[in-house]
Amino acid sequence: MDKHITTQGDMWDSISLRLYGSEYFMHLLIEANPQYREIVVFPANCELLVPEVNREERITFPPWRAT
Numbered sequence: 001m002d003k004h005i006t007t008q009g010d011m012w013d014s015i016s017l018r019l020y021g022s023e024y025f026m027h028l029l030i031e032a033n034p035q036y037r038e039i040v041v042f043p044a045n046c047e048l049l050v051p052e053v054n055r056e057e058r059i060t061f062p063p064w065r066a067t
Contacts, residue, residue, distance in 0.1 A: 001032070002050040006042040015048070025053050027064070 004019060016026035030037050032049045039046075 001052070004048045004050050006044060006046040006048065008042070008044040010042040011040060015042075019050055020053055028053055 004015065006015070012026040012029055013023035016029055017023045019025075019029075028051050029048060032051045036042075036046060036048065
């Protein structure tokens, strides 16, 4: 599993977009980093674990919106 160091102002969706090319994978980042799940806007220098994903697998809605 890779690691990512946040910069001031990072948010889950922007980190997901930068790392995976899509904000729809942010739930994987949150699941891998439960100690930060309450953070909306990150301060600098938080170390996040970055799980690998199949980037070809696209979903229409985030998992919490899927029916």
